[in-house]
Amino acid sequence: MDITTQTSPPPPPADNTAEGAVTRAGDRIFAGLSRGSGILLLVVMAAIAVFLTVRSVSAISKDHGNFLTTFEWNAALNPPVFGIAVLAYGTVVSSIIALVIAVPIAVGIALFISHYAPRRLATPISFVIDLLAAVPSIIYGLWGAIFLVPHLVGLNHWLTDYFGWTVIFKSDNPDAARSLFTVGILLAIMILPIITNVSREVFNQVPRMHEEAALALGATRWETIRLSVIPFARSGIISAAMLGLGRALGETMAVATVLSASSVLTIHILDPAGGTFSQNIVAKFGEADEFGRNALIASGLVLFIITLLVNGAARLIIARRKEYSGANA
Numbered sequence: 001m002d003i004t005t006q007t008s009p010p011p012p013p014a015d016n017t018a019e020g021a022v023t024r025a026g027d028r029i030f031a032g033l034s035r036g037s038g039i040l041l042l043v044v045m046a047a048i049a050v051f052l053t054v055r056s057v058s059a060i061s062k063d064h065g066n067f068l069t070t071f072e073w074n075a076a077l078n079p080p081v082f083g084i085a086v087l088a089y090g091t092v093v094s095s096i097i098a099l100v101i102a103v104p105i106a107v108g109i110a111l112f113i114s115h116y117a118p119r120r121l122a123t124p125i126s127f128v129i130d131l132l133a134a135v136p137s138i139i140y141g142l143w144g145a146i147f148l149v150p151h152l153v154g155l156n157h158w159l160t161d162y163f164g165w166t167v168i169f170k171s172d173n174p175d176a177a178r179s180l181f182t183v184g185i186l187l188a189i190m191i192l193p194i195i196t197n198v199s200r201e202v203f204n205q206v207p208r209m210h211e212e213a214a215l216a217l218g219a220t221r222w223e224t225i226r227l228s229v230i231p232f233a234r235s236g237i238i239s240a241a242m243l244g245l246g247r248a249l250g251e252t253m254a255v256a257t258v259l260s261a262s263s264v265l266t267i268h269i270l271d272p273a274g275g276t277f278s279q280n281i282v283a284k285f286g287e288a289d290e291f292g293r294n295a296l297i298a299s300g301l302v303l304f305i306i307t308l309l310v311n312g313a314a315r316l317i318i319a320r321r322k323e324y325s326g327a328n329a
Helices: 025-060 085-116 119-134 137-151 153-166 180-204 208-216 221-249 253-258 277-284 290-319
Strands: none
Touching (some): 025 290, 085 180, 085 221, 085 277, 137 153, 137 180, 137 253, 180 221, 180 253, 208 221, 221 290, 253 277, 277 290
């Protein structure tokens, strides 16, 4: 009687390399280039920070005003007096106005593109949104100065008449529309593509099963979005808003074209007063001497730190959700 013996297949060759080790030459080269690129980026950022710090210290040490609380900016005086109080206030206020206007509109557009619009309509809308992001800042500034400013005079009068009691919208000269409010509207238009595109991508990552489960339980489309889509995408929406905030904080040419800056700090956002870091730098850099440029660089260092903090916070919020980090891909 023939006895057939079944032999098991030979075991695979033992892998003597450590888990995750790179063995191929191409992989080693790619890993080295990627690591080198990351290190180079850190070196460049560190070099920028060192340059700004060194030039800033030499200017701040000779400042006869308080750099953080002085309203005036006059580095050409003898002795020089300059501070960032008005600039920091104007930068933050105009950026907040931009966020308040842009975020609801951008989220609504993103929801329309991802959940409501048919494909033949969603594609051209997405294309137009992408084109808005490619428009240069100076074009926005020229449009704002020539078209937006004159057309905001009526809105300023309306806000002053009906909401002047809030003090914020009270204005002694509503005909002068070159204010932080105008800057905020212009910045809202400029950051709209960033917030829309990021929010749209986040909405598209919502698990389809969540939406189908809500619909199967009898939820309407809006209830599905409110209960399944928005809770999942909340972190992504916040991150998109903070990325837009980073763009608004550092905007230069558009703000310089629209805003009538001054050293006056007021809570009346319709009055032509205040200024921003970027606007002050572009307005005074050309006529400044060596010390004046160092003083402007000191204000740029503050803006650099604020922007890093904002973008770093956005990355931390994204990292809290594994859905956006690729861990579940």
